[in-house]
Amino acid sequence: MTAWAAAGAAACLISVGGFQLWQAAAVADRAAAAQTSAAAVWQSAPGDGAADAATLPVERPIARLTDAGRGVDLYILPDADWDSLLDGPGLFAGVAPGLPGISVIAGHRETHFAFLRDLRVGETLSVTDSDGRVTTYRVTDARVVDGRTTRVGGPTPADAPATLLLVTCYPFDSEEIGPERYVVTAVAS
Numbered sequence: 001m002t003a004w005a006a007a008g009a010a011a012c013l014i015s016v017g018g019f020q021l022w023q024a025a026a027v028a029d030r031a032a033a034a035q036t037s038a039a040a041v042w043q044s045a046p047g048d049g050a051a052d053a054a055t056l057p058v059e060r061p062i063a064r065l066t067d068a069g070r071g072v073d074l075y076i077l078p079d080a081d082w083d084s085l086l087d088g089p090g091l092f093a094g095v096a097p098g099l100p101g102i103s104v105i106a107g108h109r110e111t112h113f114a115f116l117r118d119l120r121v122g123e124t125l126s127v128t129d130s131d132g133r134v135t136t137y138r139v140t141d142a143r144v145v146d147g148r149t150t151r152v153g154g155p156t157p158a159d160a161p162a163t164l165l166l167v168t169c170y171p172f173d174s175e176e177i178g179p180e181r182y183v184v185t186a187v188a189s
Helices: 003-043 114-118
Strands: 063-067 072-076 090-094 101-106 124-129 134-146 162-169 180-188
Touching: 003 072, 114 180, 134 162
Parallel strands: 101 162
Antiparallel strands: 063 072, 063 124, 090 101, 124 134, 134 180, 162 180
């Protein structure tokens, strides 16, 4: 390989690496900015000018998830499509958090749900609903499942306690979207 070819290959690799770093930073910046906007929307009253649907930078959050020990303070959005997940965790299936039944909340492992990797059985999370009611959840399980063969959520019995299933892609350090999902189960205590 000539010196020019080697230099060209090195420049190409540096450019690709730089682009990937820029892209990761842009995603992290959007995630942080969207949660700041969600906090403002959360604090505004429905129907006032700042909270009209046409002017909202993000959808009105349906709940607030906190882990005080880790400094986690997240606003849960009503949808979990690819684009809205860039703004924050979203309700993928089930009931709104805080209600009896299962709430499946999805989030990206690189941003909002990165803290799940350190969450352990027995630890607690809090959810505040849109009416200001706080529900404390205790983590009962954390596991990796194959998203192709494992269904997360589904119908729940009428007497089921409020349960959170927090779902993100796995493994945490991968840049690829594979079939594995990391699922944290937390039950209202």
